[in-house]
Amino acid sequence: MDVHSVAAFYQRLDKTTLGELSQIYHPNIEFQDAAHRMVGLESLQHYFQELYQNVNQCRFQIGDVFSHPEGGMITWEMELSHPKLKRGKLVTVAGVSHLKFADGKVIYHRDYFDLGEMVYEHIPVLGHLIRTIKQKLGQS
Template identity: 85%
Template sequence: MDVHEVAAFYQRLDKTTLSELKQIYHPNIEFQDAAHRLVGLDALQHYFEELYRNVNQCRFHIMEVFTHPEGGMITWEMELSHPKLNRGHSVTVCGVSHLKFAEGKVIYHRDYFDMGEMVYEHIPLLGHLVRATKQRLGQS
């Protein structure tokens, strides 16, 4: 297993490919993103099952893959459609995944992305405040 194989898996990830997680991830996987910290393959499996049960669509477009001997990084765009976000319309979020390997599988996976871009900007009232704050800071 290498970073390119993980990237290829994420490009085809959906609810029908979740059974393949055990081929990618180490039993002691540590997974972290802006909202979660999970330890263990069972916890990760449950996380993805819940994610795909609640979304209309979640698709990853891989932009770049960087490798080094112990792991690597993947830059991506995620297209997410959730009934409670943006009135169910698609939201695009850019992010980076940092990966480390042990025994031929991913043992550490940390995703970096802007939670505001994904969630907060699409909640009524709060979204307006987040966008206005970003404008004042010169971010958009």
């Protein structure tokens, strides 16, 4: 297993490929993103099952892949459609995954992305407030 294999897996990840998570991830995987932290393959499998059960669509477009012997990083854009976000319309979020390997599988996976860009900016009143703050800070 290497970073390029993980990137290829994420490009085809959907409800039908969730059974392959055990081929990618170590039993003691530590997974973290902007909203969750979990340890163990069973917790990760449950997380992905819940995620894909509740979304209309979740697709990853892989950008750059950086590799070194113990791990690497992947840049990506996630296209997400969830019935409770932006009335089910597609939301695109850019992110980076930091990976570490042990025993030929991913033992550490941390995703870095803007949770506001993914969720908060698409909640009617809160979204307007966050966009206004970003404009005042010169971020958008």
